[in-house]
Amino acid sequence: MIAALLSLAVLGTGADPGPPRVLGSAPRGEVRRVVTLAPSLTDVVLALGAGDRLVGVSRFDERPEVARLPRVGGFVDPSVEAVMALHPDLVIAQPGPGNRRAVETMAELGAAVLLLPLGTVEDVLAAERAAGKALGLADQGEALARSLEATRTRIRERSRGLRPVRVLLVYGFDPLVVAGPGGFGDQLLADAGALNVARDAASPYPVYSVERVVQSQPELVLDAANTAAGKDRIRSLPGLHEARWAEVSGQSLMHPGPALGRGLEELFRLVHPEAAR
């Protein structure tokens, strides 16, 4: 559960992580050996069709395609030695204060590191393009990005004219972590014609005040949490008890990555069920 929450791993709270960029020397020649340091980044590589080039992933990766690959560490503690031992042509990481030192050390030791922030939908689009370019799959990267953009446009079209629904998107119940402003969750909610009741929060993944949630009286509560621990307690609260509750299937709204398109469509169906038919 922690892993799932952590795999939100957007470290742009407050500080702007910047655009995709390369640390250390640029990748030389063809990139055949790739190490990713977060599941979302693995998703990007797999979506680009370059899964056969992966040689190492984080210990939080759960996708069956990478089940046999060696693990190189976590978000705040990637092991520099484990990464270097795999002799990667490219290391892909999400920038953040926790892994900064480790990632910089990798670059100092000669690895090509591609930093891909994944906070907003725009970050995801830029990441897909940058990763595509780095892997020599620029066309695939472009295609992925266009596909997501197209989905967004399409959904926005359909939600125009519909009455905005007041929605609370929950990532975890105990503590109560919701989608706040500035993150991809918030953006997708807007695309889908929903009004994020937690838009006054201070960060994209705030631990939100339960009382404020009760006051905000959402019409729809979307459960994107990995476990049901604490759900009953929240659900029984006044203001939330009367709302419509729906579960988000799979991880598509937890991982900022190529699956966001599917996530957005499901979001639209859940927010506006009558229009989705």
Added chain:
Amino acid sequence: MTSVAEPLGVEAGRVPGVRFTPMRAALVLGGLTLLVLVALGASVVLGEYPVDLLRALSDPASPDGRVLFGLRIPRAVLGALVGAGLAASGSALQALLRNPLADPFVLGVSGGAALGATVALAIGLLTFAGPPLFAFVGALAAMALVLGAGRASSPYAALLTGVVFNAFAAAIITCIKTLLTPDRLGEVLYWLAGSLGYEPTRTLLLGTAVQVLGLGVLWAESARLNLLSLGDEEAASLGVPVRRTRTLVLFAASLSVAGAVALAGLVGFVGLIVPHLLRLWLGPDQRLLVPASALGGAAFLVLADAATRMLFPVFHAEPPVGVVTAFVGGPLFVWLLNRREHPA
């Protein structure tokens, strides 16, 4: 308060009576230095990346060479510095506080360092050396507070202030922790657990300077520290400038602890176990214990850190080195205590 610790193997007539002689010191410290070198050697050889030593040494620019000189050696050096600082400070404090269970973290310095680092991580500082710098500044602030309070009435005012300050810092840290998002929280927890990373040469040089200064002062005061362990009044009657020595020792110990915690977080047990074990072997003479603890602590932490790296294939993570020190140190300590209570 009479100490429970008693040197092993000291029975009537077996020891000439004086245990600190230049000869014995050379023997013991030489042996421990050898141990440190062995530990450093082992640490440099172990890790997930299979380093070809010959290749690394002949061609430092090769990948093997870069891992050896850029990863293994700096990390081993860091481990030695942190271990030496924590253990030697622990030994001095055990003498100063006349309590063989004293730990360098009672000083309040560690609380200040932890608070500084937590604040840095909470803000998400991406600037130069965020957490270590803030940790050191926090440590110095705590030290100033504690030493300033020590000027007041009793010599234990400093100690009490340190303990209270630690509690205070812990409360603030807890408060900050509840406000953090889960990913940030992970970073803070990781830092607080204490671990060795890869620091640039400049940082290591600074760290070395800090430890040399702190440990140097401690060793210079070690004879007076022996006298102080008899009690403040007795020491004064023997000509020791009690207040000055107390302040100097607290300052030097705080400096060493600050330098260690700023770079590695709260690595527990080293400051308690290493000096205590050495005391059981060597006796309470600080002239020998301070340098011996420094060397023993260095070897201990370097080996513990190597062990964390060996655990990587099991957990796909390197556990914080404080976990290993506790796992190894704890049972070892209990076993040794038992052996003394019930000699075979």
Added chain:
Amino acid sequence: MTAPVLQTAALAVGYGTTPVVSELSLSIAPGSLWSVLGPNGSGKSTLLRTVLGLLRPLSGEVNLFGTALGRWDRRALARRVAWVPQAFDGDAGFTGLELVLMGRAPHQGGWGLPGPKDLAVARAALAEVGVSHLAGRVVSRLSGGERRLLLVARALAQEPDLLLLDEPTAFLDLQHQAQVLDRVRSRVRNGLTAIAVLHDPNLAAAFTDSTLLLRDGRVLGQGPSAELLEAERLGRLYGLGLAEARTEAGHRLFAPRGTP
């Protein structure tokens, strides 16, 4: 007339602001052995601590070897004045010889490495007190009496001109009580000056030249032991009736009179 070793004028001693004893005016001549007697809490130990400079005098003056107490450098004072405290409070991991060697600290440099002279003096002190066999023994394994003897040896190793003893005979068996005081008196004959807080007036009568009596925060009497120590005055000192007797050898003895 030689200068007094210790001289006080209207001295008041105590902790905090309330004096435990006041109006102390003493003049201790060199080569004399003084005892300080009084009931519990009469300020005997406090007086010793103040003379040593461990406690600040509440009022009045203290002069040691002609110099005011406040002007003495601590180390220099430690070379002239030694203290046998009432209890051993320190780290018991040291051996007997190491403990006694600490008495040489005021004469040594920063590291305290003992030279041949230091070792010789320390061993002589151990022998003098009769505890040479404790040299290699660790203090934690020793009895209270053995520790006291080591403390006496340590004070002697300091080679002081003035020796302050706080209840030196506590925990000691009769033989050692006599031995310690005998050694001290022998040293005093050779020029040492000593002040011993005693709890037993019989010891004071047997060994000391002069006595100071303290009670109720005042000096009840001071002067030659032969004159001062007699049943009626001692009875007033301790607050109970005392009977006096003489041994065949002529020594005076005091004991509580007829307990029911």
